Amino acid sequence: LLTANNGQTLIIEAGVRFDTIKKALQYNLRNVVGCIITHEHKDHCKAAESMMLAGINCYSTAGTLDAIGVKSHRAMIIGKDQIFSLGDFRLKAFGVKHDVSDPVGYLINHEECGTVLFLTDTYYCEYTFPPLNNILVEANYCQKILDDRLKRGENPKVVRDRVIESHLSIDNCKALLKANDLSKVNNIVLIHLSDKNSDEKRFKREVEELTGKTVHIAEAGLEIDHFNDSPF
Numbered sequence: 001l002l003t004a005n006n007g008q009t010l011i012i013e014a015g016v017r018f019d020t021i022k023k024a025l026q027y028n029l030r031n032v033v034g035c036i037i038t039h040e041h042k043d044h045c046k047a048a049e050s051m052m053l054a055g056i057n058c059y060s061t062a063g064t065l066d067a068i069g070v071k072s073h074r075a076m077i078i079g080k081d082q083i084f085s086l087g088d089f090r091l092k093a094f095g096v097k098h099d100v101s102d103p104v105g106y107l108i109n110h111e112e113c114g115t116v117l118f119l120t121d122t123y124y125c126e127y128t129f130p131p132l133n134n135i136l137v138e139a140n141y142c143q144k145i146l147d148d149r150l151k152r153g154e155n156p157k158v159v160r161d162r163v164i165e166s167h168l169s170i171d172n173c174k175a176l177l178k179a180n181d182l183s184k185v186n187n188i189v190l191i192h193l194s195d196k197n198s199d200e201k202r203f204k205r206e207v208e209e210l211t212g213k214t215v216h217i218a219e220a221g222l223e224i225d226h227f228n229d230s231p232f
Ligand SMILES: [Zn+2]
Pocket: 039, 041, 098, 121
């Protein structure tokens, strides 16, 4: 949830039960301006249908909404690179590289949090972005952990290969951060860590060392108060 001081709330993804989302909203759906979804895997959209039934508009690409398969006037198709507004939030979707029909990441802009990058479920990112103020980015796995688990027989090769072809490694995450202007970045939140193929303490330390920024590991219930647009 991205919540502005006036209460307006943007929901990013619908990958947990709707009950969990409602609880986080303190059962007040009135200020929700909409929900943006990246792709049709359940860990990103499982609550979409319930949300639409509760009157919340869900936004994604035609390919994603089609794959989710919910017929509703609240399923809103957005085009890539089209700028749209939800309340005081301005948004733009851009294509990413994942094994689904039409996945996207989002750039979100609001005067209180500046420009926020939301990027997950992509094995690579070919873009550099306009100056960012906050970053939520996938750091799914570490190549060495993945390879060691394969050697020990803990991960079948097909699973390992699928991870590499669909998710962002910590090394590619760091390369992406390095390729972008981070001078105005306030927070970096590492998201979508694999339970078995990641090492959250090390990932956090490595990204802190690389960027000198405040780095958070996403976990249920994490709240960040000072998501505002100045690092000072
Ligand atoms: Zn996915």
